[in-house]
Amino acid sequence: MLLSRVNASVEISLPPLPVLETGAPVITSGTNLFQPAGSVESPATSRPTIPRPAFLEFLKLGIEHILIGFDHLLFLCALLIGVRQIKPMLWIITCFTLAHSVTLALSALNIVMLSSRLVEPLIALSIIVVAVENIFRKEATTDRYWMAGGFGLIHGFGFASVLRDTGL
Template structure:
């Protein structure tokens, strides 16, 4: 791992060799690792390469309790712990060696997360020594345990687990991503049939898929603060366009494609934060699953909102009064978000 995460996230990588022995590497931001040296009494507890010899035994004892690793329900213990402090990137890397075979049902419980910030998130990737990704897990305060079957004869990736994890993440992100939902609502306000809605949703999906893939491949990159600001500006623009063209804009699909590229960068930042492609892991399955989850989330919104909008259009005052008010509200939300993201 070449970089440290912020105080709210970390990365762990487990590599299992042909004999079944495992090396588990945990990469923490220095500010997170400092939590585990604060209870050192009568000794300098500074996390620095120069001071590592003074605090190493204390940190090693802590590291043995970071993870509860089990094989077929039985706990196994690391035989050796190595610690490296990388000042250049404010990272502390713990490497734990497990010489016992982990073939069977391998379980990971991230006990150390309980000592960190409630918003903390860990991305745990499991590989064999041919670099096939066997599993990918996301641990946080409410979900700290996962297991997978390690078969010494099989080198097939655990794609079902990876797919389901990123599929559910895609659904979750679109449903809790209020700015993406408001943008989609602004687009759908002008749709008068399912064909128009399907075209808009498909264009949005294809566009954000392009930039999501490019960002995941590290071909395109923008600072998240600028991406979030641009997303707010797209919301303002669509709301204003609805008002200016009296909710009958032309070529809405083209606008959707253009702005969908920006929203794709927003989705990419989410996946980068949880370690998509960590340590060179494959990205095709996670990307496909995440996009499918987003698409399902968007369709769910459309299925609920569009019939309601079409029913309300029968009311003579709805199009002249209510729709403009909704668009004004959307514009104001975009302005508030843009202001918050500028300061």
């Protein structure tokens, strides 16, 4: 398989967060308004550390996931084949993203958990289903919204398993 030969790696580096003596990261808004009480140790760097919100750590992981998430990109590209107008394209991408986010949140909160041994083959199956459907359909229809949302739910569990593997 062609994709099995692809070996890609993406790394995004951000300056480290300052930490409390307990080891907990200090989350600030860039001012001292939200600085927790107690002494703070800054990591030894040659330049001052710029505090940043914790969501940037998650943003970093999300960007890495997008850049190396060939399965998601391939799935979306397959869904968008034959779509010639921007509005349906945006709806397809939005349906996928919303569904992906729902299952990511449910899994992150330990409400719904699926094994990656089940999820990964289902993600591959979603790509195959859309590819086969592309061969036999005559024109793009609104069923693409449902496919984007339905399979987006499965893809969200895939990202959740990546986050679990990193300890988040």
